[in-house]
Amino acid sequence: MQHHGGNGAAPQVLNQLVNAVVAAVLLVAAVFAALVFTWSVQRVRAVHEIEDQLQVYRLALSAVEQVSAERGPMNAALGRPGQFAPTLDAARRKTDISLEALRRAASACSSCQLGPYEFAAIESELQQARTQVQAMLTQTLAQRDPGQMALTIERMIGVVDLEFRLIDQLGQNLQRLAPEIAAPVTRARLAARLRENAGRLGSRLTVALATQRELSAPERQGVAELLGRIRQLCELLQASIPAAQGQGEEARAFGRVADIYFGQGMTYFDATLERMAQRRGPTPAEFAEAYVPTMAPIVALRDLETRLAQSHLSGLHDRAWWVLVGVVVATLSLTMLLAVGLVMLNRRLLSPLLDTVHRLIGLTQEDTTFTPLAPAQRRGGYARELRTIFAALRHLEDLLQRSIHVRRERDALIARLHVLAGTDHLTGLPNRRTFEQRLQQAGAESGGQMLALIMFDIDHFKQINDQHGHEVGDQLLRQLADRLRSTLHRPDQTARIGGEEFVVFRAVARPAEAMALAEQLRSALGRPFSIPDHGTMAVTASFGVALTRQNAKVHTHELLRRADQALYRAKRAGRNRCEMADFDVSAYTSRLEGETARLQ
Ligand SMILES: Nc1nc2c(ncn2[C@@H]2O[C@H](COP(=O)(O)OP(=O)(O)OP(=O)(O)O)[C@@H](O)[C@H]2O)c(=O)[nH]1
Structure with a gap:
C-alpha cells in the first residue's frame, strides 16, 4: 500500500485517538487495580495483625488462669503445716512458663502496643506476693497470722487484677479492629473473669478453713459480694451466648458450666459453709481438691470462645487472601482482555479503515497500483x-x-x-496544413536566418496517369515521397501540398544553398523508380525556389506564391530545372560585401 505523505494526517489522528482512549482506559484500570490491590494487601496484613493480637490475648487469658490456679496450692499450703509444697512449686513453674510465653508473643506483636512496663509491674507484684507466701510457710501453723494470711492472698489476687487490665486493653483493641470477633472475645473475657471470681470465692474460705473457724463478718461480706459478681457474670454470659439453651457448641459448653460449676461446685461450696458453721469444715487442701476441678468447664468455655474467634479470623484471613488473588487475577484478565481487544480492534477495524483511507486517497490521485487485499x-x-x-x-x-x-x-x-x-493520406507526408504550421514555427525559431521554400511539381504527370493508370500514378507518388524522406536530412520539413506538387523548406545562410538543395532534390528524383509490374519509370520535376528576407516575418502565402511563380517559370523554361524567385540580389550582394569588409 502506498502512503500519501501530506494526506496521511487523518489516519494519524485516528490512530492517536484510539491510542489515547486505550491509554486512558488502561490508566483507569491500573489505578483501580492498584487501589483494590493495596486495599486487599492492607486487609491481609490487618487480619495477620489481628491474629497476632488474638494469640497474645489467648496467652494472656491462659497466664491469668495460671496465676489464679497458683492460688489453689498456695491456699492449701497456707492451711497445712510445713513449708514443703511440691504442687505449689509446680503451679508456680506453670505460671512462669505461661507469663514468659505471653511476654515473648507480646514483644513480637508490634500492633499490640504493649510495653515492657506492664509485664515488669505484673512480675514484680507476683514476686513480692510469692515472697510473702514463702515467709508465711516458714512459720508454724499456729504462728501464721490470719490477718497477714488474708493480705497475702489479696496480694496474689492483686496480680490477677493487674493482668486483667492487660486483658481488657487487648480485648478492647481486638473489638475495635475486628468487630466480627467482638462477641467471642468478650465471652472469653467474661469466662476468664468468672473463673477468676470462682477461684477468689474459694480463696475467701482459705483462712477460716486453715484455722477451722466460722467465716468472720467481713469474710461473709466478701463472699456475698463475690457470689453477686459470679451471678452477674453468669447472666452476662448466658445472655450473650446465642441460643444458650440450645444445642450449639457454645450452648453445650455453657450447659457444662451450669451443671458442674454452678451445680456441683456451688453445692459443695454451700455444704462447706454449713460444715464450717458446725466447725467441721474440710482442710484448705481438701476443699481445693473438691472445688477447683468444678471450675474446669469455665476454662473450657473460655478456650472454646478463643478458638471460635480464631476460626472466625481464619475465615476472614482466607477471604482477604481470596480477594487479593481475585484482584490479581482480575487485573491480569482485564489487561489481557484489553490487549486482545486492542489487537482485534487494530486488525479488524482500525488497520482496514486506515487501509481504506489510503486507498481512497490513492483513488483521488488516480493511483491504481493497489496491493491485493490482506x-x-x-x-x-x-x-x-x-x-x-x-x-x-x-x-x-x-x-x-x-x-x-x-x-x-x-x-x-x-x-x-x-x-x-495533418498528414497526406497517400504518401504519409505532412499535408499543406501541417506544412504551413511548421513553416511558421521554423520562421519563429530561425533566429533571423533566411528560410528557403522549394516547391516542385512532377513534369507531365497527367501522361503517366493516362498511360499507366491512376494506380500507378499513386504508386509513383508514394515512392517519390519515400525518396524525399531518405534524401532529406529533416523529413519533417517537407509536405505534399497538391496532386503532384511538393514543398521543402530549410533555413539557409545564402541563396546558393537553397539552389543547391533544389538541385540535389532534382537529381534524386530524377533517378528511376521501380514500379511493380511496370518496370522502371523515370520522371523529372520542375523546381521553384523562394527565399524570405533576413529578420523578416515569414508570410506563408506570399512565399508560396513566389515559389509557385518560380516553378511556373521553370515549367515555361522547359521543365526539369530549378528557378529562383525574384530575389533582391543587389541588397544581398552589398550586405555580403559589407560583411567581408568588416572581417578584413
Ligand atoms: N494518380 C494520381 N494522379 C493525380 C493525383 N492528383 C492529381 N493527379 C493528376 O495529376 C495530373 C496533373 O496534370 P496537369 O496539372 O495537367 O499537369 P502535368 O500533366 O503534370 O503537366 P505539367 O505540370 O504541366 O508538366 C492530373 O492528370 C491529375 O489527375 C493523385 O493523387 N493521383
Whole structure:
C-alpha cells in the first residue's frame, strides 16, 4: 500500500485517538487495580495483625488462669503445716512458663502496643506476693497470722487484677479492629473473669478453713459480694451466648458450666459453709481438691470462645487472601482482555479503515497500483459494514481503472486523428496544413536566418496517369515521397501540398544553398523508380525556389506564391530545372560585401 505523505494526517489522528482512549482506559484500570490491590494487601496484613493480637490475648487469658490456679496450692499450703509444697512449686513453674510465653508473643506483636512496663509491674507484684507466701510457710501453723494470711492472698489476687487490665486493653483493641470477633472475645473475657471470681470465692474460705473457724463478718461480706459478681457474670454470659439453651457448641459448653460449676461446685461450696458453721469444715487442701476441678468447664468455655474467634479470623484471613488473588487475577484478565481487544480492534477495524483511507486517497490521485487485499479480508473476517466498504472500494478501483483505460484510448485516438488531420493520406507526408504550421514555427525559431521554400511539381504527370493508370500514378507518388524522406536530412520539413506538387523548406545562410538543395532534390528524383509490374519509370520535376528576407516575418502565402511563380517559370523554361524567385540580389550582394569588409 502506498502512503500519501501530506494526506496521511487523518489516519494519524485516528490512530492517536484510539491510542489515547486505550491509554486512558488502561490508566483507569491500573489505578483501580492498584487501589483494590493495596486495599486487599492492607486487609491481609490487618487480619495477620489481628491474629497476632488474638494469640497474645489467648496467652494472656491462659497466664491469668495460671496465676489464679497458683492460688489453689498456695491456699492449701497456707492451711497445712510445713513449708514443703511440691504442687505449689509446680503451679508456680506453670505460671512462669505461661507469663514468659505471653511476654515473648507480646514483644513480637508490634500492633499490640504493649510495653515492657506492664509485664515488669505484673512480675514484680507476683514476686513480692510469692515472697510473702514463702515467709508465711516458714512459720508454724499456729504462728501464721490470719490477718497477714488474708493480705497475702489479696496480694496474689492483686496480680490477677493487674493482668486483667492487660486483658481488657487487648480485648478492647481486638473489638475495635475486628468487630466480627467482638462477641467471642468478650465471652472469653467474661469466662476468664468468672473463673477468676470462682477461684477468689474459694480463696475467701482459705483462712477460716486453715484455722477451722466460722467465716468472720467481713469474710461473709466478701463472699456475698463475690457470689453477686459470679451471678452477674453468669447472666452476662448466658445472655450473650446465642441460643444458650440450645444445642450449639457454645450452648453445650455453657450447659457444662451450669451443671458442674454452678451445680456441683456451688453445692459443695454451700455444704462447706454449713460444715464450717458446725466447725467441721474440710482442710484448705481438701476443699481445693473438691472445688477447683468444678471450675474446669469455665476454662473450657473460655478456650472454646478463643478458638471460635480464631476460626472466625481464619475465615476472614482466607477471604482477604481470596480477594487479593481475585484482584490479581482480575487485573491480569482485564489487561489481557484489553490487549486482545486492542489487537482485534487494530486488525479488524482500525488497520482496514486506515487501509481504506489510503486507498481512497490513492483513488483521488488516480493511483491504481493497489496491493491485493490482506488474506483476512479475503476470508471475510471483517464486520459486514467493513466488507461492504471494501466491496464498494474495489468497485470504485475497477471503475477508475476502466475510466483511465478509456481515457488513454481516447487520447491515443485524438492524437492519431491529429496526426491524420495533418498528414497526406497517400504518401504519409505532412499535408499543406501541417506544412504551413511548421513553416511558421521554423520562421519563429530561425533566429533571423533566411528560410528557403522549394516547391516542385512532377513534369507531365497527367501522361503517366493516362498511360499507366491512376494506380500507378499513386504508386509513383508514394515512392517519390519515400525518396524525399531518405534524401532529406529533416523529413519533417517537407509536405505534399497538391496532386503532384511538393514543398521543402530549410533555413539557409545564402541563396546558393537553397539552389543547391533544389538541385540535389532534382537529381534524386530524377533517378528511376521501380514500379511493380511496370518496370522502371523515370520522371523529372520542375523546381521553384523562394527565399524570405533576413529578420523578416515569414508570410506563408506570399512565399508560396513566389515559389509557385518560380516553378511556373521553370515549367515555361522547359521543365526539369530549378528557378529562383525574384530575389533582391543587389541588397544581398552589398550586405555580403559589407560583411567581408568588416572581417578584413
Ligand atoms: N494518380 C494520381 N494522379 C493525380 C493525383 N492528383 C492529381 N493527379 C493528376 O495529376 C495530373 C496533373 O496534370 P496537369 O496539372 O495537367 O499537369 P502535368 O500533366 O503534370 O503537366 P505539367 O505540370 O504541366 O508538366 C492530373 O492528370 C491529375 O489527375 C493523385 O493523387 N493521383
